[in-house]
Amino acid sequence: MQDWLGRTAPDEETIEQMARAALAELPPQFAPAAQEILLRVLDFPPEELLDEMGIENPFELTGLYEGIPLTEKSVMDVADRPDTIWLFRRPILDEWAERGDVTxxxxxxxxxxxxxxxxxxxxxxxxxxIDRWWE
Known part of the structure; x- marks a missing residue:
């Protein structure tokens, strides 16, 4: 039996490194647009966000895109903040533990x-x- 004493769950920085590795593997046609997006990792989504989305359980949200999709952008848009991908560490870890079938x-x-x-x-x-991940 493996001894888990002294081991800790991956921190926010480790989750971010995993996400950046995934972005680095994108096909060339998607890479430039992906490089323009900020990537942020938090333990949980902020309460205000959960309230705004009508989500009661913070473990239900593993990630969020915040910004204007490329299909809706205009040169007339004045961005008040950069497009951002948010990843939520604890919900991701919880889902990973529940699934047990993926790394x-x-x-x-x-x-x-x-x-x-x-x-x-x-x-x-x-x-x-397109993505049959959940089947």
């Missing part, structure tokens, strides 16, 4: 790419048609 790196990559797809203007329904 943590695979899950972080999936959440990151899912949020990046929103940057490209894809809806959750469009992403689900």
């Amino acid at each position: 943590l790196g695979q899950l972080v990559a999936h959440v990151t790419i899912h949020e990046l797809a929103h940057h490209f203007g894809w809806s959750d329904e469009e992403i689900a048609r």
Whole structure:
């Protein structure tokens, strides 16, 4: 039996490194747009965000794209903040532990790419048609 004493869960920096590794593996046609997005990792989504989205359980949100999708951007837009992909460490770790069928790196990559797809203007329904991850 493996001894888990003294081991800790991956921290925010480690999750960010996993996400950056996933972005580095993107096909060349997606890489330039992905490089323009900020990547941030927090333990949990902020309470205000959960309230705004009508989410009661903070473990339900593993990631979020915040910005204007490329399909809706205009040269007339004045950005008050950069497009950002938010990853939420504790919900990601919780989902990873519950699933038990993927590596943590695979899950972080999936959440990151899912949020990046929103940057490209894809809806959750469009992403689900292409990405059969949850089956």
